[in-house]
Amino acid sequence: MKNVIRCPGELGQAIRRYRKKLSLTQKELGKEADLRSATISEFENGNPGVKVSTLFDVLAALKLEIDLLPRKEDQSNIEDIF
DSSP states (O other), rough: OOOOOHHHHHHHEEEHHHHHHHOOHHHHHHHHHHHOOOHHHHHHHTTHHHHHHHHHHHHHHTTTTOOOOOOOOOOHHHHOOO
């Protein structure tokens, strides 16, 4: 699974999709990451105030890692759509 993530909301959505793919509830993931299920919910809802350490706890519990890549230039132009 490879996702391009550029904002907290996209990160939360990707984590939610992966958690559900593993058939885990927020409570179960919270237990694995030693976090409250409310914290998992905030994270999945794209709360930008979630600590970086929380991000790494969640990633570790899901056995995921971050791969940093240079940002690609956006080639799309709204005028090209019409």
